[in-house]
Amino acid sequence: MTFDAIGIAGTGLTVHRKWLDALSDNIANINTAQPTNGAAFQERYVMVEAGEGTSGVYVAGTALGDAEGKLVYEPDHPLADAEGYVRYPDIDLGDQMSQLILAQRGYQANAAVVDRAKTSYEAALQIGRS
Numbered sequence: 001m002t003f004d005a006i007g008i009a010g011t012g013l014t015v016h017r018k019w020l021d022a023l024s025d026n027i028a029n030i031n032t033a034q035p036t037n038g039a040a041f042q043e044r045y046v047m048v049e050a051g052e053g054t055s056g057v058y059v060a061g062t063a064l065g066d067a068e069g070k071l072v073y074e075p076d077h078p079l080a081d082a083e084g085y086v087r088y089p090d091i092d093l094g095d096q097m098s099q100l101i102l103a104q105r106g107y108q109a110n111a112a113v114v115d116r117a118k119t120s121y122e123a124a125l126q127i128g129r130s
Contacts, residue, residue: 004055005117011056012110018059019046019103023096030091033074036081040069041089066090 022044029041043065048057068090075084 006114008056009110009113009117011051011058013107013114015046015048015057015059016103016107016110020100020107022046022062023100023103026089026091027093027096027100029089030093030096032089033077033079034069034087035079036071036085036087038087039067040087041091042067043089043091 026043032041034040045063045065047060047063049060050056051058069087070090071085072088073084074080074086077086079086
């Protein structure tokens with residue numbers, strides 16, 4: 001049972017790490033400009049599913065957001081088109097930061113489960129030695 005807890009929490013750690021990676025990539029590219037004839041940076045989403053026949057969860061893949069983005073009038077930008085527009089990703093920084101906090105808390109919770117399960121297993125070994 002202790003090993004099940006460690007295994008399940010380990011899958012949670014992996015999922016939350018991948019989520020953190022996607023969020024940090026989104027935040028890092030929030031101000032990435034593109035010419036209007038190109039696609040904007042696409043927000044990454046992590047797709048998660050319950051394990052079939054096993055415990056825990058796994059990353060089923062990633063999905064990408066809208067490539068259209070938003071047009072911003074910046075006539076002095078080197079990538080601006082003839083009308084002065086540049087394409088930016090349509091990513092909300094507030095939403096990304098909120099999700100970042102959730103992902104961090106989830107990662108911390110799963111790490112605490114692994115730590116507690118390890119402590120329980122070590123205590124059981126000590127009882128067995130006595």
